[in-house]
Amino acid sequence: MTECDVFIIGGGPAGSIAAAKLVQAGYSVEVVEKVKFPRFVIGESLLPRCNELLENANMLEAVETAGFQYKGGVAFENENNDIKVINFENNMGQKHNSSFQVRRETFDNLLLEEAIRFGANVTTESEVTAYDEEANIVTVIHKDGSKEKYHAKKVIDASGYGRVLPRLLDLDSNSHLALRDAIFCRVENDLRPTDGTDGYIYVDVVGENDAWIWNIPLSPTVTSVGIVCTDEYYRSFNMDQEAFWNHIVKNDPHASKRYAHATRINEVGFIGGYSSNVKRMFGKNFVMVGNATEFLDPVFSSGVTLALESGSKAAELTIKELKGEAVDWQVDYQDYMMIGVDVFREYVEAWYDGRLQGILFSQAPGSTKIESKIVSVLSGYVWDTKNMFVTTPTHAVNATYKALTGKDPHS
Numbered sequence: 001m002t003e004c005d006v007f008i009i010g011g012g013p014a015g016s017i018a019a020a021k022l023v024q025a026g027y028s029v030e031v032v033e034k035v036k037f038p039r040f041v042i043g044e045s046l047l048p049r050c051n052e053l054l055e056n057a058n059m060l061e062a063v064e065t066a067g068f069q070y071k072g073g074v075a076f077e078n079e080n081n082d083i084k085v086i087n088f089e090n091n092m093g094q095k096h097n098s099s100f101q102v103r104r105e106t107f108d109n110l111l112l113e114e115a116i117r118f119g120a121n122v123t124t125e126s127e128v129t130a131y132d133e134e135a136n137i138v139t140v141i142h143k144d145g146s147k148e149k150y151h152a153k154k155v156i157d158a159s160g161y162g163r164v165l166p167r168l169l170d171l172d173s174n175s176h177l178a179l180r181d182a183i184f185c186r187v188e189n190d191l192r193p194t195d196g197t198d199g200y201i202y203v204d205v206v207g208e209n210d211a212w213i214w215n216i217p218l219s220p221t222v223t224s225v226g227i228v229c230t231d232e233y234y235r236s237f238n239m240d241q242e243a244f245w246n247h248i249v250k251n252d253p254h255a256s257k258r259y260a261h262a263t264r265i266n267e268v269g270f271i272g273g274y275s276s277n278v279k280r281m282f283g284k285n286f287v288m289v290g291n292a293t294e295f296l297d298p299v300f301s302s303g304v305t306l307a308l309e310s311g312s313k314a315a316e317l318t319i320k321e322l323k324g325e326a327v328d329w330q331v332d333y334q335d336y337m338m339i340g341v342d343v344f345r346e347y348v349e350a351w352y353d354g355r356l357q358g359i360l361f362s363q364a365p366g367s368t369k370i371e372s373k374i375v376s377v378l379s380g381y382v383w384d385t386k387n388m389f390v391t392t393p394t395h396a397v398n399a400t401y402k403a404l405t406g407k408d409p410h411s
């Protein structure tokens, strides 16, 4: 039996930041990761809040010096081909007002290396297969087939799409969001915007709001291009994923120009029905972080932000608990995380039902104060109690929509 203070399942961003914080506080940490790193995972566009969280964990310097593509904001294009640019520097005054677009294989590997540098013990190509909640013992099968048991004071499940504890403890629950698919690949030599937004993510609505395309520049020449739509819409084309990707890109006004002379540099990938949820985020001896808990939707690039936030928060609370201080995991962790998740959920719903597009593309003279509050949310500052778009998201979105468009929300 291997003993440690904290056992972490998975070495993605949520697991790495938790490990880094715990070992820097003096605790012994074992991270067990199923696959060999570097490994690909989807989710390449970060938010400024990530920079703040990485800075708090002493990991920002490594990210800043790694040469990732600078991201200053978001450009949205609607079905009428109007363009709205969101500059992160127009936030409510938060310190971090830019972020990065990252190849996740490089970014995640860097964070895991940082956790190792701080003192975490990381074992890759080893899979967590069982968990005894009462005894807090985790079973791992290593690459060579050998079995090892770990006993920890706390277990943190950061297994992302693997959803290890939700599956083993029957904690999975259905997401209330519509099932959507993503069809994506990387291309080289696309034609970038020339108005200074070339490093921004470009979110482009397809047809009459049938789908949207993410355009994420990863370097001066390589761009990630993904199409997001309902499964019903994708199936209606009766095409395989590559034919569908080619068809949509060829027929969309923005994409057809941008990718006219670009070359695809990898296979077209597919992820279906990606939204997920859990019945609860913690138990007596464990806590779940990142995508192992809830994943909403890629439209506002919130996934890694929530993964880093929950990994950080879980580590901070675990440190308190290990010091013998009282922690109310419901209030201090789950309720706290749900504040940010619920703000993003409101924005995701408002994007798909048209309210947010109504606000972003309104021709009415907008208030810069309101805009800065929306920019802050889109920057990932979804726990800022000075922002009414955080404290009362539905009311703030609906009232702004009505004021700017003159229409009733949901009419």
Ligand SMILES: Cc1cc2nc3c(=O)[nH]c(=O)nc-3n(C[C@H](O)[C@H](O)[C@H](O)COP(=O)(O)OP(=O)(O)OC[C@H]3O[C@@H](n4cnc5c(N)ncnc54)[C@H](O)[C@@H]3O)c2cc1C
Pocket (backbone or CB within 6 Å): 009, 010, 011, 012, 013, 014, 015, 032, 033, 034, 035, 039, 041, 042, 043, 044, 045, 046, 047, 126, 127, 128, 129, 158, 159, 160, 161, 162, 163, 164, 182, 271, 274, 289, 290, 291, 292, 295, 297, 298, 301, 302, 303, 304, 305, 307
């Ligand atoms: C279509 C799509 C687009 C997205 N775009 C964005 C975006 O632009 N920006 C953004 O911020 N987010 C985006 N996301 C979300 C992003 O992918 C995730 O939120 C993020 O990867 C979560 O990080 P994590 O650390 O929780 O999990 P992961 O990054 O998934 O890491 C979990 C790790 O756990 C390991 N693991 C799994 N099972 C086991 C096991 N049994 N034993 C040991 N290890 C195990 C895995 O191998 C993996 O390395 C997108 C998601 C989708 C579906």
